[in-house]
Amino acid sequence: MTCWALIPLKDPAHGKGRLAGVLSPAERRRLIGAMLDRVLRTLENIPQIDGIALVTPASGITARDILILPDPGExxxxxxxxxxxxxxxxxxxxxxxxxxxLPLLACTDVEALIALGRCTGLGIAPDRYRRGTNAIFLKTGSDFSFHFGVGSFPAHLAEAVRCGLVPSVVDRPGLAMDIDEPHDLKQLSWYDLPRSTRRAPALTPFERSHPTWLTASPESSPMRVRD
Ligand SMILES: Nc1nc2c(ncn2[C@@H]2O[C@H](COP(=O)(O)OP(=O)(O)OP(=O)(O)O)[C@@H](O)[C@H]2O)c(=O)[nH]1
Ligand SMILES: O=C(O)[C@H](O)COP(=O)(O)O
Incomplete structure (x- = not known):
């Protein structure tokens, strides 16, 4: 078995558009880079994964040991x-x-998806509202087609039925928590605070609504998104 991770990445100059009302373009690029970094670091530490590929139209991305695949733009x-x-x-x-x-992704989340996906040949991780899909494990020879977009979780369940597959549905916080809307960012900043300060009243509105790693140094990152 050879297992590859495939991560789609919109051009960071255009990504996270739904956050445009609360984050500047530079902050959105920083957020995208920090979340991607979290995902890549997690995947790099999973022995079951043999390779990692990014499919992206972005030209300014360099990452060690990551295969960059061109995006056909469709x-x-x-x-x-x-x-x-x-x-x-x-x-x-x-x-x-x-x-x-997926800013809270952990190795155990991915390992669970791989293990359960291997049991049935298909693993699906929905978002926390069970409307979207944040991750899918599948065999490359399968007839399964991707239906990402609005309502993709029920669409992927229906696609599984069409293919005669019984999906393992994997609900874990690290897989379910994606960042799309301003309220997601607020929930994330709460998770990101040390437990002892989660109820502290002294936080500024900026601190309350921005994860601390948005302001952390990007120098430690193995991955770069060009400003
Ligand atoms: N390669 C590629 N990745 C995409 C494309 N559209 C979305 N993605 C990626 O798919 C994942 C889910 O994306 P969305 O949440 O739908 O889009 P987003 O750019 O993150 O946010 P919005 O601009 O607010 O819709 C993210 O990793 C995106 O970067 C695309 O057309 N091509
Ligand atoms: O199928 C999905 O979940 C979408 O591709 C992304 O949806 P989102 O807007 O919920 O991230």
Whole structure:
């Protein structure tokens, strides 16, 4: 078995558009870079993963030991379908598609998705509202098509039925917590605070609404998103 992780990444100059009302373009790029870094660092520490690929139209991304695949520019599902074919040709028999906006992702989350996905041939991790899909584990030879977009979780369940697969649905906070809307960012900043300060009244509005790693030094990151 050869398992590759495939991460789609929109050009950071255009990503996280729904946060435009609360974050500047530079802050959004920083957030995108920090979340991607979290996802890459997590994947790099999982022995079951043999390779990591990013499919992206962005040109300013460099990352150690990450395969960068071009984005055909026809949307998320087309990018992932192309990436899947490319990785299958390179020998991938299993694929873990994972969004780049999962700031709480931990190794145990990914390992659970791989283990449960291997039991049935398909693992699906929904977002915390069970509307969207944040990660999918599948075999590369399967007929399964991606249906990312609004209501993708029920759409992926229906796609599983169409393919005769019984999906393992994996609900874990690290997989379920994605950042799309301003209220997601507020919830995240609460998680990010040390336990002892979560109820402290002295926080400024900025501190309350921005994760601390937004202001952390990017120098420690193995991955760079060009400003
Ligand atoms: N390669 C690629 N990745 C995409 C595309 N659209 C979305 N993504 C990625 O797919 C994941 C989920 O993206 P969304 O939450 O739908 O979009 P977003 O850019 O993060 O946020 P919004 O601009 O607010 O919709 C993230 O990792 C995105 O970077 C695309 O067209 N191509
Ligand atoms: O299928 C999905 O979950 C989308 O691609 C992303 O949806 P989101 O807007 O909930 O991140």
């Amino acid at each position: 949307g998320l599902n087309a990018s992932l379908a192309t990436g899947t074919r490319t990785l299958a040709k390179r020998g991938a028999s299993e694929l873990l598609v994972l969004h780049a906006d």
